[in-house]
Amino acid sequence: MIKHLIGLGVLLAVGIAYPAIFPNNLTIAISVLLFAGWATSWDLLGGWNGQVSLGHASFVGLGAYFVAIGQSQFGLAPWWTMAMAAVFAAILGYFWGWLTFSLRGPYFSLSTIAVAEILRLIAINEEWLTGGATGVFLATLPEPFGIDLFSRTAQFYMALAFAAVVVATVIVISRAQFGYQLRAVREDEDSAMAAGIDPTATKLKAFMLSAALTSIGGGIYGVVLAFIEPHVIFALLLSVQIALTAIIGGRGTIWGPSVGALVLIGAGEMFRTTFAEANMLIYGILILIVVLFLPRGIVGELARRHIRRLYAKRAQS
Amino acid sequence: MPNVLRADGITVKFGGVTAVNNVSLSLGSGEILGLIGPNGAGKTTLFNAVTGFAPMHSGTITLLNKDITALPAFKRTRLGFGRTFQTERPFEELTVLENVLVAAFLTVGRRREAERLAMSVLEQVGLADRAHQPALDLNLARRRRLELAKALAVKPKVIFLDEIMAGLNPPALREMIAFVRSLSAQGLAVLMVEHIMEAIIELSDHVIVLASGEKIAEGTPQQVTSDERVIEAYLGTD
Amino acid sequence: QVEVGVINSLSGNFAAFGERYRTGLQVALDEINANGGIKGQQLTLTIQDDRSEAKSALAAAESFASKGVPLVIGSYASSITGPLAQFLTRQKVPMIVLGSADDSITKPGSPWVFRAKHNSTIVAKAYFDYFDHLKSTKKDAPLATVAMLYGNGAWPTSLAKEGKRLAAERGYKVVGDQAYDQGVTDFRPILNRFRGANPDILYIVSYAEDGVAITRQMREVGLNAKVIAIDTSAALPSFVQQVGKSADYIATAVSWSQDVKYPGAQELYERLKAKAGGEPSFYEAEGYLALMVAADALRRADPKSRDSVREALATTDITTPVTTVNFKSADGFQGQNPIRSLILQIQDGKHVTVFPDDLAAKQPQHPTPEWSTR
Amino acid sequence: MGDRILQVDKVDLGYGALKVVFGASLHVNRGELVGLVGGNGSGKSTILRAISGMIAPWSGHILFDGEAIKGARPHQMARKGLAHVPMGRQLFPNMTVRENLLLGAYLPEAKAARHENMAKVEALFPDLTRYAHAMAGQLSGGQQQMVAIARALMLGPKMLIMDEPSLGLSPLFVKEVMAAIRRVAETGLPILLVEQNVKQVLAVSHRVYVLENGRQVLDGPSEELQGHPMIRKAYLGL
Amino acid sequence: MAGLDILLQNVANGVLMGGVYALIGIGLTLVFGVMRTINFAHGDFVVLGMYSAVLFNALLGWDPYLSLLLAMPIGFFAGVVVERFVLSRVVDAPPESALLATLGISLIIGNAILLTFGGEPRSVQVSYASSTFSIAGVNVSMVLLLAGIATVVMIAALYTLLNRTEIGRAIRGTAENRLGAELVGIDTRRIHSIVFGLGVMLAVMAGVTLIPLLFATPTNTGAVFTLKAFVVTVLGGLGNVGAAIAGGVLLGVVEVLGASYFMSEYREAYGLVAFLLILLFRPEGLFGRTVKRV
Ligand SMILES: Nc1ncnc2c1ncn2[C@@H]1O[C@H](COP(=O)(O)OP(=O)(O)OP(=O)(O)O)[C@@H](O)[C@H]1O
Ligand SMILES: Nc1ncnc2c1ncn2[C@@H]1O[C@H](COP(=O)(O)OP(=O)(O)OP(=O)(O)O)[C@@H](O)[C@H]1O
Ligand SMILES: CC(C)C[C@H](N)C(=O)O
Ligand SMILES: [Mg+2]
């Protein structure tokens, strides 16, 4: 754990220096950080606990809407609305999980698509609640300590803090009782019960935590976009991208989702600027290549090979 | 002998089929109760019902004079049940130590102490040297021991062993028999299902025989093995 | 050499439009450079794909902003152009809207954002002016009721909202009001319900593809109306090809058409057609327009100074074959060109400009006969 | 050579980077029932998997019916006439017993002889006709084992390999299954039998190989080995 | 009485749309049933079918139903190729790998179409596109009816294939126990290839059949179809081919009635709510069988 925390510290230090070194590549860095945070949050549920959600865009949307509506309608500062969003996301996660956790495997995944789609339709159609299909503008933001929250640098640091907090959370959890409960439930619910673990409660906690963290990132995303439209922020595609990032990087590993974000967004951006209209095609091919050659994800596969090698050596000697 | 566990009138149905029909049993600390019967007799189902893994149709279960009939499985575990599964179910992606750690966390919250407890249980079952190996890579005999270690790490008062001897070669079998005896010597109440008669005869204080979900005989190992019906339904004639 | 940054949807959901805008931009680019470029310097376009999503558009915008381009043109969907406008305003980079029509981009707008094309207020007004016009010219076919059907995207919703406001203002009774989500497009339940309400006017706003299904099913269920307006899908050349004879009589609003009575329109049409290798639409024209406006401002400004480019844009006053352009602030809008929207009607399988009268090539055919008689 | 249906020549086998069988050799003659015994995790199942093409040998080779089986997959081995009754039986649980047997005769050659084989199998396992229309998944363990053997025979194989057919069966069923195996062997079908139950194996087989930790340590005619001190100590618990 | 008329009309429309949904869903059901893979590219294969009809129409002037003759075999072949070179390589990996692979395939198909055909929506205009006839006062759309007939024929054929033929038994055997199937001599890789080929063939067929009715766009339409296919299959029972038609009809009727009598902007939600309810209370689907443990 210490090793990982030190690693995180080093990365954080590098991150803090980043805007000074690359002042012109902040938007993409913010994307990487947000996706790292989302995918890592997703992974608490999807990787560590084995419940593959394809509905996490709902929480991103929730956070973004809380911030945008809170500011534009009620003049609430984003930090308050993000905290509220986190609480609300956890509550939503609780009921959502309560509804769907009797389902296992692909059935659970499909149910998350359904719930998220229903939430999307509500966001689009209930104008009194969300401003409807035309979306919400975020025109002004408070300036704490004279910091302009609309500046990419400030947003970069928010995203960096978000990603760091999420990764730190996972580092701590991975070594704690809760982390083992998560994994036990993932591997075998009956066997977990035999060890005195309440699988439903464990999954609910994971879902709530994952939802709350995701929504905080969503709040930052709302600030970054400053204009949110329900079609975009609640899109199935975003849910899929979040899951994809975690899985490509390596499910149930501490650094996998972050590596996934770096690789997918980095490569995606490279393709976008070099291949014009063919870039998504090449992106698809990249995904296929990773799946075929690193079926457990980048970090997952490396870790597995490492363990295998170690163990084979030990067994042979 | 004081009763640790009592189960009265347990009935389990699957759809229209009655898998266990009105079976009762009781168990004192340090006692070993053997459960035998033909394949499909309902032994595992009875285990599942008592430990809370299969819904019961009727019956009551008391642990140390506390009615636990309505409790879910994990709460029964917390009150003192430990069990193994007939087809071993390790947490495959965790190491051997982590597998046991999961269970050890039930009684000790601090990681260091939980790890110490887990190690000591692994030592007890003779898996300490494999602690850092992925559970997936264990062979059958070791998987069985891991199953046992997980069941023991919750510090149970009653332990349910479902065919932990099946498929073991004779030396491994001897070790396992000795180990189960040591458990009862520590005061644990043991309920075991086994087809290996050698183990049943050697270990059980008391044996219950199930066939088609019904209790057809009960008594000391000697009594049941000479029972006509048991021979006909289960043991066969030579 | 003067470089202009363009953010356009080349892949993803809006790629069809991205292609068209790119054609228009290129036609304009050729024209500009053939006429001496910008103060003798070649104009170049750097087009970045936004994958039809805001995230990528913002990354592209940042790279343009730091690269020092004098101005940025972008993008099609309002959900992308909105964040883009916010960001470029902060960065103090002048921006010309490429295809978005959502009001909110220029209302309240910002001093840095300019839109030469129309918005939902203008388009809705064009439709209702058209309805009023029909009402007053053909007294024997009175128009009193309107039924609205629109997708739940930003553009259809805002156009419907504005339409409802105008209907109330001008004394039309709304007898049907339905939003729909884009799924497997079966509109029969709604159309059947509309049939019961028997509206005089059908006011339909859809994404490109849904209008085709709506038209086919309208005929199938026998939903009749005296006026059928379908925005924006009926404006696409492929619309006629896909619904055949049923396309006739349908009206649609555009910012430009081939037969509009502006000087040079026909010639522009030929050039767009040659470049596209197919039938062009007003989307190409809007792309052309955006770059012509940019070039005009760059000629009048110091391309090295964004401030001066912004000022030049603010004082734009040009006439192009697409429209005249001058950005003024009125009715809460800022940086919006008060372009006149045109109403096209499909007559014998051809798009014909029928309104406003002074720009029209032909008279509208009205009322629309019942399906059973065609 | 002509009388050897199966020859395994100095094979090394393993999983991932882990070698578990070291240079094992064995052979089975036509008409012979050969036992393969050894401790848990000694590599018996691994050898069977290699023979039926589920895993590829790292080195050495395997000849079946005089032909090297390099790279053949299980279905190709089935086509060559090798029937494997694996651990866990691997039936089609949601199909009837009859459908399971029909699928056993999936291959064209087997299909031609389907009626013939069905009659043979029913003669060997008269009980099967009773369950013909039950879903295989609903049968008890012993019955499923019978179906598994019967299904293998429907292939009309040249040889049968079996992995612990008595695992988890009641004593009565163990006897029945062993009797069935003996009956099958008496039809002249060569069999390679892996079992924990060494006593039974020695009783029914002609020859036996003994494996320890992936290495072959002993082999010979069953009668001789019955008296071998190591066998008596390690496997018969005497 | 007008209310009853309209109700009948709506139910009829719902049933007919249900046929369309079933058609979109069966290929997915088959593939999930045998390979346990949730195919996220299913809708894109449907779209591929649509574009093939567009292509044959543009090049040869063929009616979509005629182009089935060529499109179906090509679809089968394409499915076999995808299975061989992609899916068969991830069977032993965690289940998410196959899901990811299909996502990748989905991106590749959609964007390849975009590059070849452009982004403009495409459709084939046929003379019977809007024609209807009426039975007992209920208007029936010709294209919908044709699609419905195609669905029934296809499902009957598939049912017969699975339950009455040797290869069908082998497919079911492979679905139930891959190792067991391999051991009786079934080449399960080939079965998987065939099944995926059939799945894609059915998707392509759905696309071709639906092109007179709907239009195709390279990237959005596929996702919509995939989602519908999920709903249909879960409603009927994942892996139960015959039930796909029941799932489709249920979805069609629920959507049409919901959209007619409640809020039409929530049309998509009605199906999803039904989907959730079925999942929660009958996870095996309306007509699915519970899988017995062994
Ligand atoms: N989940 C279930 N659904 C339906 N039937 C079941 C279920 N679990 C068990 N059964 C049936 O209940 C009966 C008893 O099975 P059980 O597993 O308890 O037998 P057992 O005595 O443990 O047999 P064995 O010695 O082979 O392990 C069997 O007929 C079995 O098929
Ligand atoms: N799929 C696998 N992956 C990795 N290692 C494996 C795998 N299967 C078996 N092993 C290992 O290979 C070794 C030999 O196993 P094998 O199953 O062949 O033994 P066995 O003699 O059949 O034992 P048993 O009597 O317990 O069935 C064991 O150490 C086991 O842990
Ligand atoms: C009329 C069109 C040019 C408007 C476009 N549909 C938009 O979303 O902005
Ligand atoms: Mg049992």
Ligand SMILES: [Mg+2]
């Ligand atoms: Mg074995």
